[in-house]
Amino acid sequence: MRRLNIISVHNHYLLAGGEDQVFESEARLLRERGHQVTQVEEQNAYPDSVSKKIGMAIDCVWSRRWHREFRARLQKSRPDVVHIHNFFPRISPSIYYACRREGVPVVQTLHNFRLLCAGAELYRDGKVCEECLDHGVLRGVRYGCYQGSKLGTAVLTLMVDVHRRARTWSNMVDCYIALTEFSRSKLISGGLPADRIRVKPNFVLPDPGPKTGCGDYALFVGRLVQSKGVISMLEAWKELSTIPLHIIGDGPCREQIENELKTGSLPSVTYRGRLPRAETLAAMKNARFLVFPSEWYEGFPVTIAEAFACGIPVVGSRLGAMQEIIADGATGLHFQAGDVRDLRQKMQWAWDHPAEMEQMGRRARKEFEQKYTAEQNILMLEEAYEFAMASRGKQVAVAEPESVTV
Secondary structure, three states, X not given: OOOOEEEEXXXXXXXXXXXXXXXXXXXXXXXXXXXXXXXXXXXXXXXXXXXXXXXXXXXXXXXXXXXXXXXXXXXXXXXXXXXXXXXOOOOOOHHHHHHHHHOOOEEEXXXXXXXXXXXXXXXEOOEEOOHHHHHOHHHHHHHOOOOOOHHHHHHHHHHHHHHHHOOHHHHXXXXXXXXXXXXXXXXXXXXXXXXXXXXXXXXXXXXXXXXXXXXXXXXXXXXXXXXXXXXXXXHHHOOOOOOOEEEEOOOOOHHHHHHHHHHOOOOOEEEOOOOOHHHXXXXXXXXXXXXXXXXXXXXXXXXXXXXXXXXXXXXEEOOHHHHHHOOEOOOXXXXXXXXXXXXXXXXXXXXXXXXXXXXXXXXXXXXXXXXXXXXXXXXXXXXXXXXXXXXXXXXXXXXXXXXXXX
């Protein structure tokens, strides 16, 4: 493939996660391949005044500043393709229209279900929820699905609905990247064009190499939030005092973990806080298995790919991406999402059968080598860019609005 000039766009969240890592890893991978990559980034911040909140709400739907400045950037750099990871909330879909005006193909990675669900996770009140798939995104306002705020949810769902009616999602993106076949099926159910959704999983760069020992503890790595199954995991471990568990991460559930550790209700749990990536990978290599108790569908957890790269089996929820990525009995074990008893039983079995788990770890490493290496991923990413560039001339012409009325 010829060397491309690529602009990669990402609006970072307040709490860094897998999306940020993928944004950086893909840019690094593309540069190593010889492509020119310009990273365009925005940082989230809490608005500290009413006027700023109103301004952010308007920008969420249509940012005039980003539309103007991004179009000027396109005119100056003339990229072959623009790859958008996340535009929410400050960049807005207005940059799609800047790309269309300048004739630049657009690739959009869908790391979550934001275009189908205000909460982005198809998850509510401790369980999977697909009401917005069945009744439209405005249903989320009833429950305040975005950060528990009905007003914030209204703004977000307005953005999604306005651009649905304007056919932005159908006409402005030349290629969508879904992270699993499961995600692709949900996105199609939500109305996105099936012929433009390609599946490309996340990957690990650089390859950390497999572990060499059996492992001394179970390990959890991730955001400490309810949807990740943290509360269920803590409940399970109250009766797993013989199995050491190390927790790496940060988030709203951190205070609960620290409080329970003080009371002594989790005697076998060690909380290690948020660690740099190198230290996290080192912790994986000393673990017997990874616990991944998420209770939402997930996109494609980089943590699971990293565990496989380290030769670590994963005990994960029988749900969404986890069910697709983890082969039960081969590269890990499944348990019923949110079922504390089932989780506890699978943890105990995994701990009591180290030889079997080591064998699963070796299979997990082979799975990584076959599917989740940088060498495999760059080919799929380049194919997505080729598809977008070939498709750009086939899309219908769409008038560009100077703004969107809110």
